[in-house]
Amino acid sequence: MRTGPPLRRGTLAAMAGADDWTVERANAALPWVGDALIRIRDLVAEARREREETAGLLEGNGQPATPRGTDELRAAVESLTGEGIVLRDLDAGLVDFPARLEDGREYLLCWVLGEPAVEWWHWPDAGFAGRRPLSDPPG
Numbered sequence: 001m002r003t004g005p006p007l008r009r010g011t012l013a014a015m016a017g018a019d020d021w022t023v024e025r026a027n028a029a030l031p032w033v034g035d036a037l038i039r040i041r042d043l044v045a046e047a048r049r050e051r052e053e054t055a056g057l058l059e060g061n062g063q064p065a066t067p068r069g070t071d072e073l074r075a076a077v078e079s080l081t082g083e084g085i086v087l088r089d090l091d092a093g094l095v096d097f098p099a100r101l102e103d104g105r106e107y108l109l110c111w112v113l114g115e116p117a118v119e120w121w122h123w124p125d126a127g128f129a130g131r132r133p134l135s136d137p138p139g
Contacts, residue, residue, distance in 0.1 A: 021084065025097075033080065033111075040073065041093075043073040044073065046069055094110070096108035099121070107121050107123055107138045121137070
């Protein structure tokens with residue numbers, strides 16, 4: 001299981017050509033991204049259980065106890081978002097990889113946990129309902 005980020009680092013704020021995602025780069029990152037999504041799901045479920053078990057219990061400062069995995073959860077989410085990956089729906093395992101056409105227009109490569117590869121894309125304003133197969137490329 002890969003524990004680190006994909007080979008190239010990028011941020012959503014720095015969407016210049018070299019840091020945009022390609023189908024090839026996104027597919028190469030899927031094992032790591034899938035592992036991260038599963039870990040995030042597990043940490044969220046653990047935090048929910050812990051919150052339910054400790055409901056009504058207060059720490060010395062009068063505030064509810066912070067779930068134990070909070071820092072790890074934050075780091076796992078930031079490992080995705082720090083690469084520019086957009087976490088759309090944790091329950092579904094839905095993420096988008098920002099990409100850009102040669103003319104500068106942005107589109108999103110769309111992947112759902114369990115799909116064998118990145119095979120879909122959509123325009124930023126179209127969302128999941130506007131997914132189109134890569135066989136019908138943006139242009």
